[in-house]
């Protein structure tokens with residue numbers, strides 16, 4: 001096997017060629033109800049093939065270095081090069097079993113299984129309490145070729161290397177978590193998502209935790225979700241991102257976070273405790289979420305696109321500091337790429353940017369669009385899609401265009417809001433939900449807009465004016481021409497296809 005020297009060596013730092021198939025059909029929809037509640041979450045998967053088997057996921061994502069899991073797998077594939085001298089005692093994959101199948105695909109599949117089994121087994125064996133699991137993004141260990149002699153022994157990144165990084169992450173045993181959650185008692189369930197059940201728990205020293213136990217899908221799908229999420233969150237360190245403290249791979253896949261005592265913004269905004277969300281707190285949530293998203297897009301070593309920004313994925317600390325959570329769909333975007341094309345259609349209805357459901361395009365601006373919808377939710381108190389599937393964006397847009405902003409304010413706030421802050425929130429929301437991604441601000445501009453930096457607002461509006469002039473003189477630009485009616489039509493079409501399958 002040849003080591004690909006063109007790619008970086010860190011399991012979390014690979015920059016392999018991008019795989020960008022076009023999606024062709026929409027297949028499944030899962031409803032999930034957040035126990036904290038009320039917002040109806042819908043996740044759709046548009047699949048290249050007609051089933052979402054783990055094999056499909058692996059085949060698609062294995063080549064996708066922008067997925068943290070893909071990058072981790074690429075690293076571990078390299079680890080397998082030295083597996084003959086490994087001290088691990090797993091048997092190699094059974095070659096006979098794959099003879100009658102598509103040899104290449106199945107053998108890749110086996111290798112991935114083998115690598116992950118080996119990794120997890122080794123992880124458990126270390127029986128370490130301190131989990132020094134993943135190297136920091138900047139400190140990529142180097143893959144080196146020790147010899148090119150006949151036996152092709154190559155000294156590559158070893159599983160041990162992955163451990164030799166200091167980290168404050170904790171490796172929990174299943175009994176730790178059983179004790180903390182009272183044997184995963186249903187009474188301790190605080191949230192349910194498309195892939196997981198989340199339990200609250202308490203550590204012996206009295207600290208409160210949230211244990212995300214991956215429950216849906218096949219073991220391979222759970223592994224995929226686990227690795228995708230862990231590949232991102234293990235590197236995050238910002239006041240406005242969820243606080244990941246460790247994991248457990250006994251008896252299933254578990255991610256452990258500090259508990260956010262108020263649960264999700266969605267559960268509060270659309271639940272019985274809505275009155276806690278005063279205007280000041282809403283404004284704080286808007287600013288903090290914008291800061292967290294700016295950190296993901298512009299402050300991390302690699303651009304991270306969250307892909308599922310929504311009220312249910314914003315947790316709240318006891319002082320209403322927002323924390324972005326659920327990085328199961330997140331993608332890295334290498335510097336040299338303007339955007340990423342996804343092959344699977346995933347996310348949440350009501351928050352999709354037009355270019356995402358038209359062309360599968362994912363970049364920072366798709367998150368910006370979703371953030372705009374979130375701002376509208378904060379202002380209006382309406383969900384992104386209501387029970388009759390009405391889109392908040394389409395309801396709010398005419399009012400935003402007419403600057404009839406007071407009509408937008410959540411009636412439960414009465415007159416208890418700051419008109420200047422309302423202006424900032426509505427004008428920012430209006431820019432974020434522009435049909436054309438080019439006209440949407442970057443998150444750093446969003447933060448400035450929310451803080452009242454007029455010049456950003458002016459420059460964005462000037463950009464829009466220029467673009468419109470060009471549009472009329474040079475023929476209509478698709479993105480501008482893509483109007484609300486078409487947006488609604490496409491949204492309906494996608495919904496119909498998803499529900500029909």
Ligand SMILES: Nc1ncnc2c1ncn2[C@@H]1O[C@H](COP(=O)(O)OP(=O)(O)OP(=O)(O)O)[C@@H](O)[C@H]1O
Nearest residue numbers: 191192193194195196198210257259260264312326
């Ligand atoms: N650290 C935490 N503290 C408090 N509540 C939490 C925490 N993490 C998750 N939750 C609750 O659990 C819910 C589901 O969590 P999460 O979104 O991570 O699961 P998921 O299965 O990945 O969801 P999705 O279907 O959006 O992908 C959240 O909306 C929130 O209500």
